[in-house]
Amino acid sequence: MNVSGRGTALACLVGLTLLMLGACSRNQEPPIETRSAQDIYLSGEALLAEGDPRGAGERFLEVERLYPYSEWAKRSMLMSAFAFHEGALYAESRGAAERYLEFFPADEDAAYAQFLIALSYYDQIVDIGRDQENTFQALQEMRDIIERYPDSEFAKSAELKFELALDHLAGKEMEVGRYYLNRGHYTAAINRFRVVVEDYQTTTHTPEALHRMVEAYLSLGLVEEAKTAGAILGHNFQGTIWYAESYELLTGAEVVATEDNAGWLERTYRQVVKGDWR
Numbered sequence: 001m002n003v004s005g006r007g008t009a010l011a012c013l014v015g016l017t018l019l020m021l022g023a024c025s026r027n028q029e030p031p032i033e034t035r036s037a038q039d040i041y042l043s044g045e046a047l048l049a050e051g052d053p054r055g056a057g058e059r060f061l062e063v064e065r066l067y068p069y070s071e072w073a074k075r076s077m078l079m080s081a082f083a084f085h086e087g088a089l090y091a092e093s094r095g096a097a098e099r100y101l102e103f104f105p106a107d108e109d110a111a112y113a114q115f116l117i118a119l120s121y122y123d124q125i126v127d128i129g130r131d132q133e134n135t136f137q138a139l140q141e142m143r144d145i146i147e148r149y150p151d152s153e154f155a156k157s158a159e160l161k162f163e164l165a166l167d168h169l170a171g172k173e174m175e176v177g178r179y180y181l182n183r184g185h186y187t188a189a190i191n192r193f194r195v196v197v198e199d200y201q202t203t204t205h206t207p208e209a210l211h212r213m214v215e216a217y218l219s220l221g222l223v224e225e226a227k228t229a230g231a232i233l234g235h236n237f238q239g240t241i242w243y244a245e246s247y248e249l250l251t252g253a254e255v256v257a258t259e260d261n262a263g264w265l266e267r268t269y270r271q272v273v274k275g276d277w278r
Contacts, residue, residue, distance in 0.1 A: 040063045118138055
C-alpha cells in the first residue's frame with residue numbers, strides 16, 4: 001500500500017472511531033430517572049434546538065412524569081405543547097395544553113395554552129372541498145380566546161384567524177351553492193347562498209352570494225326576491241363586479257332593484273342596510 005493509501009485508511013479509521021465514541025457517550029447517559037428535573041428540561045430544550053420536536057416533547061413529558069409537582073413540570077407542560085405543535089403532532093400538543101389549563105387555569109400563560117389548542121385545529125384546516133370539522137373547532141377555540149383573554153397578546157391573532165376560518169366556511173357554502181346553481185337546482189342553491197348572507201355576512205363571499213341569489217331567483221321567476229337581493233347588493237357592494245353583473249341581469253329583465261319584498265330577504269335588508277333589528 002502506498003503512503004497516500006495508508007493515509008486514507010487511517011483517516012477512515014479515525015472517523016469511525018470518533019463515531020463509535022460519540023454513540024457510546026450517548027448510550028452512557030445516566031438513566032432518566034436519576035436525572036434532576038432541570039437537567040431533563042434542559043435536555044428537552046436541546047432536542048428542540050437540534051430540530052427534534054417529537055423527542056423534545058417526549059422529554060418534557062418525562063419531567064411531568066418524574067417531578068409532577070415541581071415548577072419544572074409546570075414549564076414542561078407548556079413546552080411539550082409547543083414542541084409537539086412544532087412537530088405537527090396536534091393531538092399531543094392539544095393534550096398537553098389542556099392539562100396545563102386544567103392545573104393552571106388562572107396562570108399568566110393560560111392564554112398561550114388556549115392559543116395552542118386553537119392552533120392545533122386551525123393548522124389542520126383543509127381545502128373547502130373536504131370535511132370542515134377542524135374549521136368549526138378552530139372557530140370555537142379562537143372565540144374562547146377572544147372572550148376569555150381579550151387583553152392578551154394572542155387576542156388580535158385569534159380575531160384574524162377567526163375571520164379567516166369564517167371566510168373558509170362561507171367558501172364551502174358557496175362551492176356547494178354554485179354546484180346546485182350550475183345544475184339548475186335553484187332552491188337548493190338559494191338555501192346555500194342564504195346561509196352566507198345570514199350567517200357569514202362579514203366575509204368576502206357575501207357580494208357573490210347576493211349576486212347568485214339574483215340569478216337563482218330570476219331563474220325561478222321570483223322577481224320580487226331578485227329585486228331585494230339586488231338592492232342589498234347595490235347598497236353595500238356597489239363597486240364590485242357582482243353588482244355590475246346583477247344590475248345587468250335585472251335591467252335586462254326590465255326589473256328595478258327595490259326593497260319591497262315581504263320575506264326573509266327583506267328582513268335581512270332591513271337589518272343589514274338600515275340597522276333595524278325589530
